[in-house]
Each structure stands twice: as structure tokens, then as C-alpha cells.
Amino acid sequence: MLRFVVRRLLLLIPILFGVSVLLFFWVRALPGSPAESLLGERATPALVAAYKERFGLNEPIWRQYVTYMETTVADRDLGISVATHRQVTDEIRQRFPATVELALAAMLFSVSLGIPLGFIAAKRYGGPIDHGSLFLSLIGISVPIFVLAILLKYIFAVRLGWLPSVGRIDLLIFDAKHPTNFYVLDAILTRDWSTLWDVLKHLILPAVALGSIPLAIIARITRSAVLDVQNEDYVRTARAKGMSPGIVDRRHVLRNALLPVTTVIGLQTGLLLSGAILTETVFAYPGMGSWLRDAIFNRDYPVLQGGILFLALVFVLVNLVVDVAYAVINPRIRYSG
Amino acid sequence: MRGIKLLSMAGAVAACLLVAGAATAGSRSEASPSGAAPSTLIYAGASDPTYLDPALVSDGESFRVTKQIFESLVDFAPGTTRLVPALATSWSVAKNGRTYTFNLRGGVRFHDGTAFNAAAVCANFNRWFNFSGPFQDASATLYYQKIFSGYRRNENATLGKPLYQSCRAVGGLKAVVKLTRKNGPFVPSLVLSAFSMQSPTAMAKYGANQGTIRNGVFAPIGTYAFRNPTGTGPYMLEKWTVGESVILKKNPRYWNKKQPRLARIIIRPISDNTARVQALQTGEVFGIDLLSPPLVATVRGNSRLKVLSRPAFNVAYVTIQSAKPPMNDIRVRRAVAYGLNRQLVVNSFYAGRAQVAHAFMPPSLPGYAKDVVKYSFNPTRARQLLREAGCGPPCKIEFWYPTGISRPYMPDPKANYEAFKASLEQSGFDVQTTSMPWRPDYVKNVNQGTAGHLNLIGWTGDYADADNFIGTFFQGDSPQFQEKNAALDKLLNAAEQEVNQAKRIKMYQQANRLIMQNLPGVPYAHSTPALGFQKRVQGYYTSPIGTDLFKTVFLGGQ
Numbered sequence: 001m002l003r004f005v006v007r008r009l010l011l012l013i014p015i016l017f018g019v020s021v022l023l024f025f026w027v028r029a030l031p032g033s034p035a036e037s038l039l040g041e042r043a044t045p046a047l048v049a050a051y052k053e054r055f056g057l058n059e060p061i062w063r064q065y066v067t068y069m070e071t072t073v074a075d076r077d078l079g080i081s082v083a084t085h086r087q088v089t090d091e092i093r094q095r096f097p098a099t100v101e102l103a104l105a106a107m108l109f110s111v112s113l114g115i116p117l118g119f120i121a122a123k124r125y126g127g128p129i130d131h132g133s134l135f136l137s138l139i140g141i142s143v144p145i146f147v148l149a150i151l152l153k154y155i156f157a158v159r160l161g162w163l164p165s166v167g168r169i170d171l172l173i174f175d176a177k178h179p180t181n182f183y184v185l186d187a188i189l190t191r192d193w194s195t196l197w198d199v200l201k202h203l204i205l206p207a208v209a210l211g212s213i214p215l216a217i218i219a220r221i222t223r224s225a226v227l228d229v230q231n232e233d234y235v236r237t238a239r240a241k242g243m244s245p246g247i248v249d250r251r252h253v254l255r256n257a258l259l260p261v262t263t264v265i266g267l268q269t270g271l272l273l274s275g276a277i278l279t280e281t282v283f284a285y286p287g288m289g290s291w292l293r294d295a296i297f298n299r300d301y302p303v304l305q306g307g308i309l310f311l312a313l314v315f316v317l318v319n320l321v322v323d324v325a326y327a328v329i330n331p332r333i334r335y336s337g
Numbered sequence: 338m339r340g341i342k343l344l345s346m347a348g349a350v351a352a353c354l355l356v357a358g359a360a361t362a363g364s365r366s367e368a369s370p371s372g373a374a375p376s377t378l379i380y381a382g383a384s385d386p387t388y389l390d391p392a393l394v395s396d397g398e399s400f401r402v403t404k405q406i407f408e409s410l411v412d413f414a415p416g417t418t419r420l421v422p423a424l425a426t427s428w429s430v431a432k433n434g435r436t437y438t439f440n441l442r443g444g445v446r447f448h449d450g451t452a453f454n455a456a457a458v459c460a461n462f463n464r465w466f467n468f469s470g471p472f473q474d475a476s477a478t479l480y481y482q483k484i485f486s487g488y489r490r491n492e493n494a495t496l497g498k499p500l501y502q503s504c505r506a507v508g509g510l511k512a513v514v515k516l517t518r519k520n521g522p523f524v525p526s527l528v529l530s531a532f533s534m535q536s537p538t539a540m541a542k543y544g545a546n547q548g549t550i551r552n553g554v555f556a557p558i559g560t561y562a563f564r565n566p567t568g569t570g571p572y573m574l575e576k577w578t579v580g581e582s583v584i585l586k587k588n589p590r591y592w593n594k595k596q597p598r599l600a601r602i603i604i605r606p607i608s609d610n611t612a613r614v615q616a617l618q619t620g621e622v623f624g625i626d627l628l629s630p631p632l633v634a635t636v637r638g639n640s641r642l643k644v645l646s647r648p649a650f651n652v653a654y655v656t657i658q659s660a661k662p663p664m665n666d667i668r669v670r671r672a673v674a675y676g677l678n679r680q681l682v683v684n685s686f687y688a689g690r691a692q693v694a695h696a697f698m699p700p701s702l703p704g705y706a707k708d709v710v711k712y713s714f715n716p717t718r719a720r721q722l723l724r725e726a727g728c729g730p731p732c733k734i735e736f737w738y739p740t741g742i743s744r745p746y747m748p749d750p751k752a753n754y755e756a757f758k759a760s761l762e763q764s765g766f767d768v769q770t771t772s773m774p775w776r777p778d779y780v781k782n783v784n785q786g787t788a789g790h791l792n793l794i795g796w797t798g799d800y801a802d803a804d805n806f807i808g809t810f811f812q813g814d815s816p817q818f819q820e821k822n823a824a825l826d827k828l829l830n831a832a833e834q835e836v837n838q839a840k841r842i843k844m845y846q847q848a849n850r851l852i853m854q855n856l857p858g859v860p861y862a863h864s865t866p867a868l869g870f871q872k873r874v875q876g877y878y879t880s881p882i883g884t885d886l887f888k889t890v891f892l893g894g895q
């Protein structure tokens with residue numbers, strides 16, 4: 001197992017190199033440049049030309065890439081944002097914890113509802129509950145996330161006033177401490193329960209909106225896995241031995257059915273950690289997604305390159321964790337070095 | 338299986354959270370977890386500031402914050418473009434037109450305790466003048482370059498001869514600033530937050546003059562621009578959490594003892610228009626800027642909310658590429674002017690928040706001329722002019738509009754375009770459509786003069802001077818406006834260098850008449866942007882240039 005993990009970690013080097021090359025050329029394939037984006041109506045041709053000269057945009061693209069890699073490796077950072085003029089690494093440090101909290105909350109929501117829903121649907125195969133869960137899954141997958149987000153906001157924030165509509169925390173909480181920038185964790189560490197409650201309230205609506213797609217996927221995968229497993233010989237044998245249906249379901253059906261679900265959960269978590277552009281924008285949630293959205297509009301090359309490279313790293317690492325977790329959950333699986 | 342039980346419990350908790358939220362729901366300002374008194378205003382803009390050294394930024398979101406922390410020598414009277422004293426109580430210009438004497442307000446201190454005096458004024462002027470290296474990048478000092486042209490030692494061939502010559506402190510409260518040439522916009526431009534007075538002590542202490550350019554991007558190195566901006570303004574920076582909020586607290590030593598009226602101002606970035614309005618509806622913010630016209634009715638329809646208007650300080654116009662046939666014929670340009678149904682567009686797509694423009698600058702600015710040639714919609718006259726010019730009808734032209742953008746002067750470009758296209762076709766033109774994303778393609782083509790025969794664009798003013806409108810557009814060679822007019826150029830140059838305000842006004846009025854005769858474009862709207870507020874927010878004055886002051890604001894019931 002250790003050899004497997006080490007080998008996967010070493011593979012990160014060529015993967016990240018490949019991603020950096022692709023990213024570098026992709027962002028430059030976008031029409032326009034940061035100069036016109038940032039200067040807007042004030043972008044006189046002289047200013048644009050001067051800007052491109054300083055930005056090195058008149059150089060051959062391969063030379064731009066070499067310069068980028070040289071400065072990235074030599075200075076060990078990801079450059080400075082064209083739009084905010086801040087270090088990309090500082091912005092990641094600020095925004096990634098917000099995205100992690102939102103992704104985990106969304107996964108908690110989708111797993112805690114998706115697995116029971118899928119299980120019950122399989123057990124009531126062909127009945128109204130099964131059809132209902134399929135219908136809900138279909139809606140979860142097909143309703144655009146921003147529509148759901150706006151709808152949730154309108155009902156629970158604007159009309160009912162139960163939950164906040166924007167941000168991570170009530171801005172009138174002046175004394176909250178954020179040593180880690182993970183607000184939930186910070187509130188727990190500082191035993192600030194009122195702030196914890198406020199931060200959780202801010203997470204509910206974006207997490208529900210963002211978790212709707214994984215919820216649908218998890219429910220459907222769970223349903224089909226349970227349907228498969230409950231017809232296996234060992235399940236029939238257990239039933240024939242006179243075990244109670246509840247014990248059979250828990251020990252034999254669900255435990256085996258959860259293996260493919262685990263993989264889906266891992267992959268979905270990786271995707272959610274990549275930032276939720278629409279959800280974060282609608283809820284003015286200061287995570288990676290809204291940051292990258294602005295970077296695309298601004299043709300903010302350093303942010304796009306650095307931010308997406310970082311997210312690629314996260315995605316690969318999460319997949320590695322999923323693979324390892326898979327082996328832990330299922331003792332039959334052994335990875336060779 | 339314990340895992341399933343845990344999952345089910347977690348699901349139950351997640352579902353209950355929604356319901357439980359209701360139990361603690363309430364008006365945020367009255368029932369915040371910290372129990373803060375309602376002496377804090379939460380206000381939403383569209384994005385974070387870039388940073389907080391006003392000399393180094395040029396965007397409205399940065400100025401929104403720096404305008405509270407810093408003050409300039411002169412300012413606008415609240416809600417107007419009338420110059421009034423600020424840190425200078427009075428000023429005068431010598432007969433040579435190049436030497437300005439500013440009499441300064443006494444008893445003023447910067448937030449760090451440093452005295453504000455003539456030496457501090459000169460330190461600021463000299464700081465700008467001596468900028469070197471990365472600080473001479475246009476992305477760092479755009480407004481300095483625009484007004485003062487160059488530095489003590491220019492490091493770039495595109496920079497011009499500096500306008501600034503020297504500054505001398507006479508006693509403690511008199512600063513004498515000498516310019517190298519006469520310049521009419523000099524004093525009006527000092528209203529810009531970019532020319533605010535900053536504490537020389539704090540700037541030295543926190544590295545305000547350290548910056549770098551890395552991969553073409555300017556960035557300050559010291560902490561001054563991020564954590565220690567130090568001015569004389571009514572509010573001081575308390576905390577800035579990027580993406581979340583800028584918190585400003587009251588300056589207890591502010592020179593005007595009656596201000597500011599609130600203990601704190603919180604400015605939060607909400608980029609989505611609808612999200613800003615919803616945050617206003619839920620009470621999470623007390624005021625919002627950039628209220629888009631389609632959402633004005635939503636705010637107006639809420640009994641707890643109100644709409645304020647920002648005075649029109651912009652112009653939407655149709656550029657005519659007059660070097661490109663058939664637009665090189667004045668008769669065709671006039672046909673365009675008669676063929677654009679401007680009243681219809683203003684009535685239909687601005688939610689009652691605009692007026693038809695007859696010049697390239699707003700009527701509130703000195704130099705506006707009421708007696709310019711006006712072109713009311715007249716398809717018959719347009720067709721007649723086209724026949725006289727030998728271009729159709731139909732006369733084939735290419736008309737561009739931008740996509741993916743909403744500007745204060747042009748909330749829905751496509752709607753404007755379609756109405757204009759229909760009215761031009763009614764007037765004898767055969768209109769070919771080209772649309773393009775605003776950033777970066779559309780703006781680039783407009784500025785380079787390659788965006789068809791006609792295109793939609795506009796401008797929001799930076800400071801209250803005609804030079805910022807028609808001077809910016811038509812003075813010198815501009816690829817966007819290809820109409821060469823030596824008389825106009827000469828007039829605008831003379832107006833820029835004239836310091837007698839009465840004479841300047843006459844020159845700009847004459848320039849406006851010339852422009853509307855020659856028609857390098859057709860102005861069509863001055864819009865009044867909207868802001869949304871909770872009704873209890875009082876004392877808010879909207880600045881024409883968008884840099885509102887919060888020092889007069891208070892919450893009802895205080």
C-alpha cells in the first residue's frame with residue numbers, strides 16, 4: 001500500500017507539469033488579453049500596447065511559458081493577480097477554506113439524504129417511493145443549479161426570512177476569530193457557539209443547492225447497487241439461514257452496496273472542491289468558484305493558471321485518498337506497488 | 338450498522354437545520370449575535386477594492402472605500418459637481434495661471450496623529466511627481482498620468498512633459514503649487530480620490546513607496562495599501578477580509594466634530610445584481626449600489642425600501658467611424674442622426690431613469706451648450722439626405738453592439754441596438770449586425786476604430802470638468818473618433834490651458850456646437866443610475882462620479 005501511495009505521489013509531478021502546459025496555452029487561447037479587459041472604455045491603443053509590452057504578451061508563446069515556469073519555480077509562488085494585484089497563493093489561502101467548508105457541507109447533505117433515499121427506493125422497488133425517488137433524482141440532475149439556488153433563496157431567505165442569503169457569516173459579528181479561515185472549525189476551536197450557529201446557517205442554502213446533483217447521483221447509484229446486491233447468493237443464503245431482514249440488509253446488502261457509492265462520493269467531493277462557480281456567485285460566497293469566474297472575465301492569466309493548477313492538485317489528491325479508502329473499506333482489494 | 342444510523346441522524350440534523358433557522362430568524366440589525374447597536378451601516382458594492390492606496394488605483398470599488406478614509410484638498414458639495422473646500426479652505430491662482438496657492442484647514446491630523454499641514458501637502462505632490470520604476474506603470478498611476486502627464490524622470494517614451502513643477506510650504510497652512518503650464522482641469526481633478534492627502538509618516542513606516550511588477554502586473558509590496566492606509570477622513574480602516582468585507586470605524590479625531598454619524602461602515606462585495614437586491618430585501622445589507630433598471634421596481638415595490646438616484650454623469654452614444662465611406666460624407670452622418678430614434682430608446686429601456694442626450698457631456702457640467710444642433714427622429718429627412726449623398730436608399734452600413742455587459746449608461750445594449758436598427762432601416766439604411774462580447778473584443782475594436790460604421794458605447798465621468806468628456810474624446814488623435822477637425826482640436830487645447838473659468842465655459846460651449854455639427858457620433862442618453870436603501874438609512878447623498886461619502890449617513894431612530 002505504501003509503495004502504491006508513493007508511486008501515485010511521484011506521478012503528481014508529470015501530471016502537474018502536463019496540466020500547467022495545457023492551462024498556459026488554454027488561457028492564452030481565450031480571445032483578448034488582460035489589457036483590454038481591465039482598462040475597459042479607457043483602453044486606448046497606446047495603453048494596451050504598453051501593457052502588452054510589460055506583460056510580455058508580445059513574446060512568442062513558448063518563451064512566455066518558460067518565463068512563467070522560471071518565475072514560478074524560482075519564487076515558489078503562483079504570481080500576482082492581474083485584477084486584484086495580490087499574490088495568487090494568498091488568495092488561495094483565503095478562499096480555499098471557504099470552498100472546502102461548502103463542499104463538505106454539500107456532501108454531508110447529499111450523502112445523508114442520498115443513501116437512505118436510494119436504499120429505501122430499492123427496498124420498495126417498483127412502488128410509489130421508488131418512482132418518487134427516481135423523479136426527485138431526475139429533477140436534482142436536470143434543474144440548473146442556479147435556478148435551484150435562486151428558488152431556495154427566494155423562499156427561505158427573502159420570503160420566510162429563515163436563513164441568510166449571502167456570504168459566510170453575519171458581518172455584525174465583529175469579535176469572531178478566524179485563525180484557520182475554516183469558519184466552522186474556528187468557531188468550534190474558540191468555543192464560540194453563537195458564531196458556529198451563524199456560520200452553519202450561512203452554509204445551509206448553498207450546500208443544499210450545490211448538493212442537489214450529488215444527492216441525485218448517490219441516490220441512484222445506491223438504489224441500483226442495492227438492487228444488484230440483494231439478489232446475490234450470499235444474501236439469499238443469509239435469508240435462508242433465518243437471519244432477520246434488518247440484519248441481512250445492514251450486514252450484507254448495504255455494506256456491499258456502499259462500495260461503488262464510496263467511489264462516487266470521492267469523485268463528487270473532488271468536483272465540489274474544484275469550486276462551485278454558480279452557487280458561489282448566487283450566494284456571494286467568497287470561495288474559489290466566484291474567484292475563478294471573475295478571473296475568466298478579466299483574462300486574469302496568473303489566477304487561472306495558479307488557481308486551476310492548485311485545484312488539479314487537490315482533485316488528484318482526493319482521488320488518491322478515495323483509492324486508499326476503497327482498499328480500507330473492501331479488504332478484498334489489494335494494490336500492487 | 339452504526340454507519341447507517343449515523344448517516345440517518347446526520348440527514349435528520351441537516352433537514353432540521355432549515356426549520357430551526359426560523360427560530361432564530363429576525364431582523365439582522367436588531368438581533369445580531371453580537372448584539373451590535375444599530376450604528377453600523379452595511380453597504381454592498383460589486384467587488385472588493387483593489388487596494389487602499391488611492392494614488393495607485395483607478396477603479397470605483399477602491400475609491401468607494403478610500404473616499405471615506407482619505408480627503409482631498411477640494412471636493413464636491415454633496416450630490417453635486419460644485420467644487421467646495423475640503424482640506425483646503427480656499428485657493429487662488431496667480432496671474433501667470435500656473436501658480437496655485439492653497440490655504441489649508443487648521444487643526445487636522447491624520448489617523449496616525451501626524452499633523453496635516455503644507456509640508457504634508459507638498460510631500461504628497463512630490464511623491465506622485467517622483468514615482469519611478471513600477472510606479473510609472475499605467476496600471477499603477479493611471480489618473481496621475483492622465484492629469485499630470487509625466488514624472489520628474491520619465492522612464493517611458495509615451496509619457497509627456499510633467500504638468501507639476503514644484504510645491505512650497507509657506508508657514509504651516511499655506512501650500513504653493515507651481516505648474517509648468519496653464520491647465521484648467523487641475524483644480525477640478527483634485528477631487529479625484531487618487532489625489533487624496535496621505536500621511537507621509539505612515540507611508541514611510543508601512544512601505545507605501547515599495548512596489549513591483551511581476552509578469553507585467555504592478556503590486557504594492559509594503560503593508561500600507563492593504564492594512565495601513567492613513568488619511569484624515571471620517572473613517573479609518575479596521576479590517577479587510579478579501580471577498581467578505583471592508584470594515585471602517587469612526588475616526589474619533591475627525592476635524593468636523595458633527596461627523597461621522599455612524600460608528601462603523603461595512604462594505605461587502607456582492608457581484609451578482611439579483612443577489613445584491615435580495616440581500617437588501619432580507620436586511621443583510623442596508624444599501625446597495627448599481628441597482629439595475631429591471632430591479633428598480635422590485636425595490637420600489639417593497640414598503641421597507643427606497644430608491645435613490647445618482648445624478649446623470651454619463652453619456653451613451655453611437656460612434657460614427659467617419660473616415661470609413663460612406664460615413665465620410667457629412668450628409669450620411671446627419672442621416673444617421675435623424676434616423677436614430679433616441680427618444681424611443683430612452684423611453685423604452687431605461688425604466689424612466691434617463692433623458693435624451695444632445696451633446697457628449699451631461700447638462701450639469703459647465704460648458705454644456707443648450708443651442709447645439711439637435712436631431713429629432715425624422716426618417717423622411719434621413720432618406721432625403723441619403724439620396725443627396727448618393728448612398729441608396731437603402732444605404733448599406735455595419736452596426737456593432739456589445740454582448741455580456743450592462744453599463745449604467747446602457748443597461749441593455751441589445752435592446753438599444755434592435756430599436757436603433759429598426760429606426761435606421763425605416764430611415765433608408767440597410768443595417769448589417771455584428772455583436773461581440775464586451776470584454777475584451779468589443780472594446781478593443783471600438784477603441785481601435787475597427788468596429789463597423791456605427792457602434793454603441795458610452796462613458797462615465799471621473800471628475801467634474803468638460804475636459805473629462807469632450808476633451809477625452811476629441812482632443813488629439815483618437816482612432817475611435819476618426820473625424821479630423823483642426824478647429825475643434827485647437828479649441829479644446831486652448832480650453833484645457835485656460836484658467837479663467839468663464840472663458841473656458843465659452844470655449845467648451847463652442848466646442849460642443851462644433852461637435853454636433855460635424856457629428857463624429859450621436860449621443861443619445863444620459864442615465865441616472867439607481868441605488869437601493871432601507872428606508873431608515875438617512876442623510877445619504879449620491880455623488881455624480883460614484884464616490885459617495887458616508888460621513889453624513891445615519892440610521893433612522895438614532
